[in-house]
Amino acid sequence: MHSPTTHDGTSRRDRSTMRDYTGTTAIVTGASAGLGVEFARALGGRGANLVLVARRGDRLETLAEELRDAHAVDVHTLALDLASPEATETLVAFVREKGLTIDSLINNAGFATHGEFITTDPARLDEEVRLNVGAVVAFTRAFLPEMTASGRGVLVNLASTAAFQPVPLMAVYGATKGFVLDFTHALAYETRHTGLRVTALCPGATKTEFFDIAGDGARVGDFAVPSEVVAVAMRALDARRTPSKIVAGAKNSISSAIARVLPRGLVTPVTARLMAE
Numbered sequence: 374m375h376s377p378t379t380h381d382g383t384s385r386r387d388r389s390t391m392r393d394y395t396g397t398t399a400i401v402t403g404a405s406a407g408l409g410v411e412f413a414r415a416l417g418g419r420g421a422n423l424v425l426v427a428r429r430g431d432r433l434e435t436l437a438e439e440l441r442d443a444h445a446v447d448v449h450t451l452a453l454d455l456a457s458p459e460a461t462e463t464l465v466a467f468v469r470e471k472g473l474t475i476d477s478l479i480n481n482a483g484f485a486t487h488g489e490f491i492t493t494d495p496a497r498l499d500e501e502v503r504l505n506v507g508a509v510v511a512f513t514r515a516f517l518p519e520m521t522a523s524g525r526g527v528l529v530n531l532a533s534t535a536a537f538q539p540v541p542l543m544a545v546y547g548a549t550k551g552f553v554l555d556f557t558h559a560l561a562y563e564t565r566h567t568g569l570r571v572t573a574l575c576p577g578a579t580k581t582e583f584f585d586i587a588g589d590g591a592r593v594g595d596f597a598v599p600s601e602v603v604a605v606a607m608r609a610l611d612a613r614r615t616p617s618k619i620v621a622g623a624k625n626s627i628s629s630a631i632a633r634v635l636p637r638g639l640v641t642p643v644t645a646r647l648m649a650e
């Protein structure tokens with residue numbers, strides 16, 4: 374993927390000054406690595422208090438200290454497996470116990486598996502669906518009422534350029550991100566009369582721990598830098614009108630727009646070749 378700074382779905386006329394999140398509270402899932410860390414830094418830098426969630430609590434605490442020192446915001450951390458059946462109940466109980474009201478939710482935690490579906494560990498596929506889809510739906514449902522009532526925050530769901538076409542060798546991952554994209558478009562419409570800004574962020578390959586987990590074969594195109602991808606998202610969230618989908622990077626914007634309209638019989642074998650390289 375090439376420079377993500379050139380396209381964020383906003384016109385020059387839409388651009389406005391940076392939004393201030395002071396006094397609001399944002400949950401960032403998957404805040405122990407990659408894009409989640411950068412979302413936490415970006416929101417904390419604009420004054421948001423934070424609830425950081427992932428399994429590696431030590432990393433969350435290190436980031437929390439950094440953000441408290443740098444921005445004087447409140448940062449809570451919760452070490453939790455978000456693919457576990459009790460994840461939603463635990464997260465909601467944690468938020469209520471701290472007396473917090475949630476204004477923003479960044480549904481960022483997710484992972485992929487590269488390889489033939491037929492030989493992939495079924496337990497891993499189950500976890501992938503529970504995290505990439507189940508947690509996104511459940512957390513959104515849990516916090517959407519207070520987020521729409523507040524009208525001061527954002528709902529960002531991490532989709533992917535993988536959302537725009539079937540992805541052989543990452544069949545489950547591509548389908549989960551297709552779900553996230555359409556789910557988010559629908560929610561953006563349903564909440565259009567509230568102040569909540571709702572968007573699906575669609576990065577291409579980005580230099581994070583993602584490929585350590587998915588396997589390097591998962592990558593298509595050049596790497597983007599995580600902080601730049603998040604900067605693209607933050608700019609689109611600053612705009613007077615936030616689009617319900619943000620594709621990071623001009624090249625990705627063009628290829629995803631083409632992939633979306635091509636017949637599946639054409640785009641699927643092309644994607645299969647790219648994924649097998």
Ligand SMILES: NC(=O)C1=CN([C@@H]2O[C@H](COP(=O)(O)OP(=O)(O)OC[C@H]3O[C@@H](n4cnc5c(N)ncnc54)[C@H](OP(=O)(O)O)[C@@H]3O)[C@@H](O)[C@H]2O)C=CC1
Nearest residue numbers: 403405406407408427428429455483533578579581582583
């Ligand atoms: N990097 C890329 O090329 C792209 C990434 N994306 C999407 O962006 C999002 C972030 O990915 P990225 O930052 O790249 O990946 P990373 O692997 O760097 O980070 C993933 C984060 O998710 C957390 N996570 C994973 N599994 C669980 C779990 N079961 N419970 C709680 N937290 C979990 C990890 O924390 P921990 O291990 O501590 O639990 C980590 O904080 C994902 O949804 C991904 O699909 C989309 C397009 C491209």
Ligand SMILES: N[C@@H](C=O)C(=O)O
Nearest residue numbers: 533534577578591593
């Ligand atoms: N879009 C990335 C994953 O989601 C990739 O290019 O692999």
